[in-house]
Amino acid sequence: MSTTEDHDLKHRFAEYSSTTSTPDEAFALFEEARGRCPVPHTETGGGFYLVLDYEDAKAVHADAERFSNVPGIMRPVADRPQLPPLEYDAPEHKHWRSLFTEAANPQTPARIEGAVRADVARLIDAFASTGSCDLVEEFAVPIPLYALCHMLGLETARAAEFRRLAEAFIEGFNDVEKGPIAIGALMEYGNMLVAERQANPREDYLTWLGTAEFDGRPVGPMEIGLVMVGLLVAGHDTSVSGLTSCLYEVLSRPDIKQQLLDDPSLIPAAVDEALRLHPPFIGFFRRATEAVNLGGTQIPADASLQIVWAAANRDPKVFEDPEEVRLDRKPGRNRHLTFGFGAHACVGQPTARMEMRIALEEILRRLPDIHLVDPDSVKYEFLGSEAQAITKLAARFTPES
């Protein structure tokens, strides 16, 4: 590669931002940098380094002392409360994380799988006789919302009020005026739910949260409110986007779909491949607490870095045929970083994987000829805060009689 070409690449990275590119453009730029410039720098968003190489990305995740989550994992750093547990370092991180692992842990899928399967069946019932649907709005959006209700112990009949608050919250996330109001409303809602359980205890997470301890003292309204916000930020849109990607990858590839119809035990492998190729957030940020050399680039103390899971997950040094959906990449051995790694690794990953598996199992069983109306026109969009998703996925099928 000539010096002029390297200079041109650096120049394009200097101007790179997810607010001005499409995911396709961003992925193409990351690929160009592969092996040439593993830790490029952009001047946008206050200036940050992009960690593209898989081993570098994993090393940043593994070293929570040199790569801090404070003041935040999104850029620019907004005037809002730090989101627990993601935006805390040790030792506070441990106290916060323990409030979340009670709701989402390796036992959660077994506890709520039956309820999730019933939700999925009900959602399919609602459109099965029509012959068409939008798989995002009518399927992928409600499934994780109901699953969150089951995790908390909230009746799904109340999912609509939860969803209204969640939508206002997501809409206002980057808005200086609407944002704090929406966060406040959600925190208040969480406290109201816990107060209901304090009056009428049940065997559920909301009841537990009202009696939990935080760093050796009873949990307070601020912590309860922020747990509600944290669960929603971490668990809802991520799962909607992940589930949509699973549906898109399977339904746009007839060979893969046929293999799953013939052998549903391959569904978990397909889920992990869709997540590998399309992380719902392309990457979150860290702050270097000291000067450090990463992939040959000298990073100064206090610099911002984005761990770009989207690029690391297609690193050919780790994934053979990285652009392909390969069902022989077994779930347990698929080393993608879509759920993070290390101290902050996703506590909801077993539950998210279960939701996607059930959704695929049921839709392929009930509507085996389901297909996308126009797969070639489907596009990923950046939705702010490094989130990427497909927002509409029209499908047709033979109506159920």
Ligand code: HEM
């Ligand atoms: C496809 C769905 C999901 C994806 C792709 C995803 C992805 C991630 C990633 C990448 C992280 C680590 C971020 C970092 O290190 O900067 C994370 C953390 C977290 N996730 Fe998920 N997540 C998903 C679903 C869920 C669900 C369903 C829940 C629970 C309801 C959840 C709860 C959390 C929590 C609480 C953390 C913070 C852990 C900590 O800071 O210690 N996630 N998630």
